Amino acid sequence: MVTKNVPDAEQLSAAGITANTPVGIAPASDLDAATRDSSGGAGRAPGATSEPTQPMSRGYILWLMLASFGASMAMMVPLSYGIAVRITELAPGHEEVLGYITGTAQVAYLLISPLVGIWSDRTRSRFGRRAPFLFLGTAIGLVGLVIIGLAPELLIVGAGWILGMVGWSIAGAALQTLQADKLPEQQRGRVSALTGLMTQIAPVLGIGVAYAVSSSTFLVFLVPGVIGAVLIVLFPLVKPEGSSKGLAPSTEVTAKSVFMSYGFSIRKYPDFAWNWLGRFVFFVGLYFNTTFGTFFYAQRLDMPVREVAGVVATVGMVGVLAATIGALVGGFLSDKLQRRRLFVMIAAVLFVGGAVLEATAWSLPQIIAGAVTMQLSIAVFATVDQAIVFAIIPERNEAGRYMAVIQFAQKIPSAIAPMLAGLVITIGAIGGEKNYTLLYLAGGVFALIGGLIILLKVKSIR
Template identity: 75%
Template sequence: MVTKHEPSAELAVGLAVSEANVPPMVDSSAAEPQQPMSRSYIFWLMLASFGVSMAMMVPLAYGIAVRISELAPGHEEVLGYITGTAQAVYLIISPMIGIWSDRTRSRFGRRTPFIYLGIVIGLLGLIVISLAPNLLVVGAGWVLGMSGWSIAGAPLQLLMADKLPESQRGKVSALTGLMTQIAPVLGIGVAYAVSSNTTLVFLVPGVIGAVMLGIFPLIKPEGSSKDLPRTGHVTVRSVVTSYGFNVRKYPDFAWNWLGRFVFFVGLYFNTTFGTFFYAQRLDLPVREVAGIVATVGMIGVLAAAAGALIGGFLSDKLQRRRLFVMIAAVLFVGGAVAEATAWNLPQIIFGAVLMQLAIAVFATVDQAIVFAIIPERDQVGRYMAVVQFAQKIPSALAPLIAGVVITIGAVGDVKNYTLLYLTGAVFALVGGLIILLKVKSIR
């Protein structure tokens, strides 16, 4: 599934490299899409989004924590190192995937081959993690798993950017985003049902997700890309320059990138250690937390559904995007504060519901903003990879930093999650303000 899942530009953070050496394409993808997606296409796109989200998020939210508790009890900070390293690896390869996707010429299309490549790599990674004898192998397995499911999910966003007209961007982003919210919750429930077998904890959600994702191109073929104009070979220079863009020429894209980046730093601060957080605050063994995570998640699904649908449909109807991004940031702050001070299940649920609502609104509406401000539509894959930096950099750095933050002022095994969640709230608020105040071409 797609995670609609970013921002910011760090205006200068290396992103302001030139776009020069990427030859332009003149196919239909260069034009602003006008033909609405059919209901049938949207339905299967939603199922595909659900599948990739389940396959990726269940290990991230539950499975890897279980493996750490088995192999190195009491060292939950390792979770940050493992997830951060995997994100860093994908961060390096993602622009290459975008470039190759844009330039792929096959009878199956530009995007479809990468869906199946990602599925194979992702499933291999899950098998490695489930059988790993030590944490080093767990980390290597998640590098494969994270890379594979990210490669498999990226084409779904690219197809949306290729095909969605402005009038549908909020709605379809809402519906696919809703799937990404529901999938991890149901997936963790599935994992909990087979929690007595570590291998099944990884493989059952992974196989279900792979099937739901893999069937999408079979039922809704992308169509051949063999007749599209050739754009030259991928060179080292073109890859390097693809990691950035001209900030001064595309200020809205840059500011949105920056705001998205900062928001996602806050998000990953407050979500990476969820399993360990629940275990500490509710005084439960880590393996038994899956039931709590699934219960909290199922309740949060209603909030996520409301956030995605209201944010997406209302932002389309009112033609206002930035306001909803700021509302999402404020809601996230409220949820983070509630979680930071929670030592009982009702307050944890309240905070989680607010954060689920906020994440759904932000992800849905900001994705619609991204689709509207892509600088060059003939290079959608490349620019969507740059957008992914705004999520992938935080997902790599935030867990590493968070692993240090929770040790500040820690007493024995009681980690400082209060400081972590409050810090995340500040980042989320700043990210929302950047988009609200600096992105000018979108209302």
């Protein structure tokens, strides 16, 4: 998968960071010297402005993959299944509430994410700059899941998911920024493929875990969350980031710099801007076609919502093969051919195909065909566009801030698209059947436009 302010000392303590573990706030460093971290993979000194050049070790990549798997499981199982079950228990027949709960949580994270990015860039601790946020985000995320699992009413479910979303998003952002800090160009596609593959597989296996314990709603939230938390926390313990306490300050944090961190210069960084816009539009389409998946399957297959977990797990497990192919082919081939934009466009076209199949599906085989095609598309897009992002970050000493900004292109759609989708499914709805045909077709159109923007407008990347 907490307050709206920067976390305080008590929250740091909850994440395992005590008074004996100094975590200071200091401006980003302009150190020129690169150092090797203790992870076994080579990396730049945190704050260095030069491009990373030394490849990450296989061991480091393996643990990065496991942590990415954990973060995705903890976030996506509640989002794709658990919260829908809670809504069905507490307010049956009110599917639209799902969009409001998930959208509100995304807005909360959007408000704090640049602040978290700035704080991460300037953190000075023996754990490094990013590791403290893996601990902090995990602790907050787990608290949120416990609250949802025990909530007696929808308002508390919503509050719990704000905590859950914020916590797991902080941990996920830290993992993304570590890749931006350490990945050299020749590894960006393949490592993005491998970590992206983990984020595709984790929800599928997580749904299977949730289904296995579905007799207890509390365990549906707790078990995937604990699995995710263990994998996230082990990563910086087994493969330490390295101390950032010795980095020298270079700039001062001011109210103006904090305000400016929510944006960037479009004129100065046009490729970053166009990629941001294309990513934004693509993700609007993606969230149109994924947010209401549980309810969509229940309607089209005429099943109770609680029983849909088995279908979701089955569809997802078939889709794992497609996600594997998409991530690996997209990542490795884009590295080998040194072509990124072409693969983004291929992903967008595949997404349209999957959207049409699902929009017109009233049988499990066609639903599976559409879902598999969409899984393939999402895996290719996520892998290759992430490699593009790592290549066009405007200022590498502010990687945390810019990774937060690029996340806006995903998080804003995840906030507004579910709300819009909740309205779209009511257009032309007959009786209790929502208009998922219109929703899925509209999602395909958005994805196609997003791919075209990146293909035609991002000029510095082939």
